Amino acid sequence: MSATRRDPRTDAGGGRSVRRRQRWRAQLVAWAFIVPVALYLVFFYAYPLLRNLDLSFRDYSLASFITGNADWAGLDNYLAVLKNPTFVPAMLNTALFTFGSILVQFAAGLALAVFFFRKFPLSGLLRALFLVPWLLPLLVSASIWSWMLNSDSGIVNAVITAFGGPQINWLTSPQWALVSVLIANIWIGIPFNLVILYSGLQNISTDIYEAASLDGAGSWQTFWRITFPLLRPVSAITILLGLVYTLKVFDIIWIMTKGGPGDASTTLAIWSYRLGFGGGTPQLSPAAAVGNLLILIAFVFGLLYIRLQRKAEQS
Template identity: 35%
Template sequence: MNNEQGVKWLQIRFLFPAILFIALVNIYPFIIGILYSFKDGTLIKPGAFVGFANYLKVLNMEELWNAFTFSFWFTIFSVFGSYIVGLFLALLLNMDIPGKGIFRVALLVPWVLSSVVSMVGWRWMIGSQTGIVNTFIQSLGFDPILFLSNENWAVFSVIMVKIWRSYPFMMISLLAALQTINNDLYEAASIDGAGKWRSFISITLPQLKTVTFVCWILMSIWSFNDFDVLWLLTAGGPIDATQNLIIMSYKYAFVKDSLGIASVLAIFSLVVLMALAFILLRVQKKGE
C-alpha cells in the first residue's frame, strides 16, 4: 500500500464514526418508516403486510387534503410574513441609529426563547376571554375574540405567532447580507439621480437574492414541518382547523394508534417538501 492509499484509508477510518452515526440517526429510521407504511401495525405490534392499502386509504381521506391545504397556506403566509418583517427590521438595523446593539439583541428574543415558554406566554395572552389581549379589547368597548376557539381566528393566530417566532432568522440573515453590499453602488446610483426607492429596487433586492432564496427554502421546510407552535397553541384544533400533516401523523401514531397511516403521512410530507425545495432551487438557478 503506497502513501496516498494509506492517507485515504486513514481518512475513511476517521470519517467512519460520523458516517455510522448519521446512518443510525437518519437513514435507519427513514427505512423503518417506509417499511411501517406497508403494514397495519401499532406502536406495540408490527402488524401484517398490507401493501399499498395504507397509501390508498390516506389518499382517500378528506382529512388529508384539509391538512395539506392548511399546511400550504400556513407555509406561504408564514414565510412571506416573516420575510417582510425581517427585511424591514434588517434595513432599520443597517442604519446608524442610537442603541442599535440593544435593539438587535431584543429583536432576537422570539428566536432564542424556548418554544414551550413562548407558546405558554401566547396562550396566556390570547387563549381566553380574560387574557391580556381580550382584556384590552373589552376595555375599548368591543366583544372578546375567541382567538384559539374559533376556526378562522385560530388559523390567523397561529400564522401571526409563527411570523413572530420566525422573523429573527430572516432579520439576521438579511442584515448580514446587507452589510456586504458595497456603498459605492448607492453613491453611483445617487449621482445618476436614483432615489432611495429606486436604489432599493435596483440594488438592494438584487444583492439579497441569493440569501432570500436560501431563507425561503429553509423557512418553507420549517413552516411546513412545524409542530411546536401548532401543537402547543391549538393541538391542531379547533375541529382540525390548524392541523398540518405533521400533527396529523403524530395523532395517528400516538392517539389513534395506527403506525402505518402515520408513516404514510410522514412520507407524503417528505415528498412535498422535496418537491418544494426542488422547485425553489430551480427558480433560483434560472434566475442566476
C-alpha cells in the same frame, strides 16, 4: 578520503515509501472524520426513514409493531389517507400556515434588515433584542402566546375590549385557531429572516449605493433597483429554508391548539401525530404514510434549495 556514494534507486524507493505513508495517514485522517458522520446519518436519518417507509407499506397494529410481523399493504395506507376527510383540511391548513408564515416573515425580516442596515445609536442593541423570539425554546414561546391569546385572561383580549372591541376566542374558535398559531409562528420566524437578510445586505458593496446617490436615485429607487435585485440569491435561500422548516412545525400548534377545534388548525404534522399517538387505538401505518407525504413535500423544496444554492455560488 573518498566520498560515500548513495544509490539513487534507494533514495527513490525511500521517497516513495514516505509518500505512501503520508497518503495512508491522510486517508486515515479523512476516514476518521467521515465515519462518525456516516454512522450518524445511517442510524439517525437513513434507518428511521426506511423504517417509516416499511410502516407505511404494511398494516401495523401495536402488537405487530412489537413482534415485527405485519401484512403487506402496498399503497392501501396512502389511498386511505388521501380519501380521509381530514386530508383536504390538513393540506389546506398546511399550505396556509406555511405560505402565510413565509410571506409575512420575509417581508418583516427584509424591512427590519434594511432599517437596521442604516447605522444609528443603539441599533446593535435593538437588533440583538429582536433575536430573543428566535433564541427562546419553542415550548416557552408557544406557552407565552397561549397565555396572551387566552379568551378570558389573555392580554390581547384585554387590550381589544379596552378599546371597545369584541372578545375573540383565539384558540377555541374555528375561525381564529389557525390565525393564532400563524401569529405565533410569524413572531418566532422574523428574527431568522432578519439575520440572514442583514448578512446579505452587508455583502453589497457600498460603492454601488454611492454611485446611485450621485445619479440622484431616491430611497425607493435604490431599494427596488439595487438592494432587492442583489439580495435575490440570499432571499431565495431564506424563503426555501423557511418553507422546509415551517412545513414540519409541530410543537407550536400542538401546545396552543392541538390542531383543534376539530381540524381547524390541523396540519399534516399534527395529523400524523394524532394518528400515531393522539389517543385511542394507534394507527401507525396511516401515521407513517402522512409523515412520508410531508417528507416528500419537504424533499422537493430541499432539492429546489440545493439547486438555487449552486446557482448562487456560481454567480
